Structures are given as C-alpha cells and as structure tokens.
Amino acid sequence: MPKAQIKDRDGARLKKKERRRQILLELKLRPHVRISELAQRFHVSTETVRRDFDALADEGLIARAHGGASASVRGHYPSLDERANARIDERERIGRRAARLVGEGETVMIDSGSTTIEMARALAYLGTPCTVITNSIPVAMTLGHGAAEVLLCPGEYLAAESAVIGTETLEFLSRFNVDRCVIGSSGFSIEGPSESVRGFAAVKRTMLQRAEHRHLLIDSQKFGRKGLAHVGDLTDLQSIVVDSRPEGTLLSALIAARVDIISTDEP
C-alpha cells in the first residue's frame, strides 16, 4: 500500500493523473461534462472515466451527476471551496438582501469572494439593469449574461480566488467614481473589516474610496475575527449586511460609527 504512494509521487504513472487533470480543467470551462464525451475524447472506456469521477468526487473536487459531473461548486476553486460549502444559507440570504440595495442604472463595484458571488447571483436573478465593475471572474460571468453591463478589472490572475489583484487592478479602479461598492472580508471587528488574503485588502480599500455608498457583506461567524491586513475603519462603511445582528462592543462601535445594520434576520 505505501508503494502506491511512492508511485504517485514520482509521477511514473502519468496517464491517469493527466486525464484527471484534464477533467478538472474542462470543468473549469464548462459547468458540466458527460461521461460518454470524455470517454471518447480520451479514447478510454466509460468505466474508466466513471472511476476517475468517483476518485475526484471522493476528493470533493467535482460533483457527480447522472451521466456526468459538474464542478463541485460553480466556478470556484481551491481555497474558495472550503468556504463555499460552509454556511451556504447564510451567505445566500445576505447576497439576496444586498442585491436589493442596487437601484436601476446605478454603477456598482463588486468585490471578489464567496458572499459577493451570491450577491451577483441574486442581482442577476433580479435583473436590475446596472453597470458593474469587478475584479472577480465568477461575479463577471454570473452577471455577464443578464441585464447588467460588466467591466472587468485588469490585473494578475489569482487562480485560488478566481480574481485579479495587483497595481493594475488598483490603478484601474481608481479611474472610476461609482454609486456603490459592495465588499466582503475575512474578518470584522471593532477596528473594521480586515482581510487575510494577500493583495485583496488594497483592492477593497480602493473600492471603498471610489464609492459614494459603501456596503460590507459579512457572515456573523466572522464577527470579532481579525484578518492579516486592515481594510478600513468602521466609519468607512455606510452599512453592513449580516445574517444576524452583532452584539456587545461590536454593536456599540457600529452605532457610534453610524453604520446601518441590515440583518436578514429581521424585516
């Protein structure tokens, strides 16, 4: 049994690994692939593809479906995946509520992140005609088919987050003045939102600077948590959209900073 691992390590058996790599690649480009399709393409039997699917599904990399498989969680990958499976309901509710903040014809900057993707879905569903500027690929793709006009930021592509970052991104964002910006963050304390992924804090900060109305979408689980980099102060925010109202010192601080609290808990 340990021998198997050794074989895998030195990559002597390329075929299988390569085929599975290709399957994952394909799923990044399409939402769904059929077993029969892949079997043809790789010139292997459908059983083999089925085994590949089973293996990949065990690793949580894909979601199986009758006749094929689809990307485990739509368009987003590694590090996003872990989060994506957690607290889906909360994020969905937050996203839906946040989407209602956007009025027709407005210009909105939307951050990258799993919660903002949910918001993009809700916004696509509402069909609000607006202009969206984003550094998130999933957000752009979700909104791109609908009523919204989407401007994608330039920058260094970060596969782990399916978003772009870097000086090009910042410089691009700085050119615009928008009605609204919607950001997420990995932590939220009395000191304000904070972010742990390298390069994202700057993007969020720039978005905050360029927008008249500034919203933070934040899961209550992140209350009190502090990420690596400081994004901004509480006073930089106009409102936060949460799944349940903060309490204690955080609540006091929010009130002091005159931040609106929009909770999906309440009407």
Place this chain on the structure above:
Amino acid sequence: MPKAQIKDRDGARLKKKERRRQILLELKLRPHVRISELAQRFHVSTETVRRDFDALADEGLIARAHGGASASVRGHYPSLDERANARIDERERIGRRAARLVGEGETVMIDSGSTTIEMARALAYLGTPCTVITNSIPVAMTLGHGAAEVLLCPGEYLAAESAVIGTETLEFLSRFNVDRCVIGSSGFSIEGPSESVRGFAAVKRTMLQRAEHRHLLIDSQKFGRKGLAHVGDLTDLQSIVVDSRPEGTLLSALIAARVDIISTDEP
C-alpha cells in the same frame, strides 16, 4: 395560436412561469439539478420538468445534460459551444503545436477563441513558466493554476465569448511589449486574417502591434473565408499554425509574404 402569446404576456398562467423561475434560481445556486429531483419538489411529473427544460434550453438559459440541466451561465460560451464541438481534434493538434512555440520565461499575448483555449490547455500541460497577457477568461483560468503568470486585460465583459473587449482592453494591451502573440480568427484569406465578432478585430490588431513574434492559429476550414472586419495583412504575421497546408493562391501569397507555415500534418 396568437392567444397563447397573449396569455403569456399578461402572465395569466403563473404556475409554469413560476416553476421555471425556480429552476433558474436553483441553477444559480448549484451547477446541476436532476429532473427527478425537481419533479418531486414541484409535485409534477418528470415529463413536465423535461418540457420546462426544453423550453429554457431553447431560450439558451440552461444547458441540458442527460438526467438534468446545468446553468448555461458559467464559464461556457453559447456561441462558442457550436464551434467547440466541431473539429475538436484539429484544434487540439493546432493548440498543442502552438504551445511548443512558447519558450521559458517569455511574455506572450493570447487572444480569445476556441483554438487559443486549446493552446492554453497544452501550455498548461507543458508547464512552461512564462507570463501570459490575455483578454480571454477561459485562457486565464486554464493557465492560472499552473506555472504561468497571468495578466488579465480589463474591459467590457462579453458573455457570449467569455472575453473582454473595448477601449480599456486596447489601452491596456498597448502598454506592453511582448515576445510573442498568438491569435485566432474567424476567417483567413490572401488579404490576411479577418474577424466577424464585433470588437475582437481591434484586440487582435493591437496584440499584433505589440509583439515581436506573431502567430496565427487557424483551422484549414477557414481558408479563403472572409470575416466582417480586417485584422491585418499577411505580412503582419510571422507564422501560421494549421492542421493542413494551404494550397493555391493562398499558399503563394503566404510564401510571398514570407510567412512560416507550421502544419500539424507534417513533422
């Protein structure tokens, strides 16, 4: 018959519409839903759901799959899909051959299009460390996970092609000078490559201007075909990568313009 339209318009029959709305909503949250699942949920027969799927698929809102459907709204491409299924082998070969043109450490501009996506796959497979500048989302996503560093262009997001276009894109591209550019096109005649999708010709033209080595990936099926907009002259190209050698006047013109012909037919 006209009555049907009237009924649809004033929304007298809500049931069906509402069900389809829900299906779309569900697909915004998950990549794939099963017919049987939905049938249970709505308390209707599978046939009814199947009919809904057919209707939604006709409108291009979903992509059908055996056993269910997936959102057509993701990394995939409506108008690209048609092409995607045609001449896969040829495009794959062209892509593989073209990927070998890229040397380690080079900077390369890669165009959008189905053939260039194939090239990106091959390049990701080869693992050549290089810097890629592209306006194509699938290209960025494919290469983003590997050895390449990816710079994504800004611009207006065009869902149909999963790429960005517009003045922002052009302006961004103009800032760089690269070793190589690789473009595709929808037509190729003695007058040079041409493109039929609005906004793409300008991007390709700009890429050609900024690169030292210029390659065109072109399926032999497109020989002689002329797209709407002229992209450049034959003399603008250094080499073309094709699945089979052109003949006749096109060949003569290529020789006269000193364009290298790299065919996957030959060694």
Place this chain on the structure above:
DNA sequence: CACCAAACGTGGCCTATGCAACAAAATATT
C-alpha cells in the same frame, strides 16, 4: 354552458447510465 387551447399526466418503448465481477493489459518491483 359549451368549447377550445394550453398544460399536465400516463404508459409503452427504447437508449443511456450505473454497478459489480471478472478478464486483460500495462507497469513496477525484485
């Protein structure tokens, strides 16, 4: 009220997919 059209359900029939056990082929190990 009678009528009509759209929407839905049912049953028959066929194909595609899933599953499991076994055989064959490819590759590693000694």
Place this chain on the structure above:
DNA sequence: AATATTTTGTTGCATAGGCCACGTTTGGTG
C-alpha cells in the same frame, strides 16, 4: 525475466432517463 500490483476493458444486468403518443385536467372565451 518473473512476478506483483495497478489500471483498464468487458460483460451482464438493473435502473434511470428520454421520447412519443394519447388522454385528462385546467382555465379562459364566446
């Protein structure tokens, strides 16, 4: 080279899904 081990292919069978035609229900219309 001989032998394990892994990977892949094959076969048979059960099930799910797809499709077609027809009958029934629903809701609107004259």
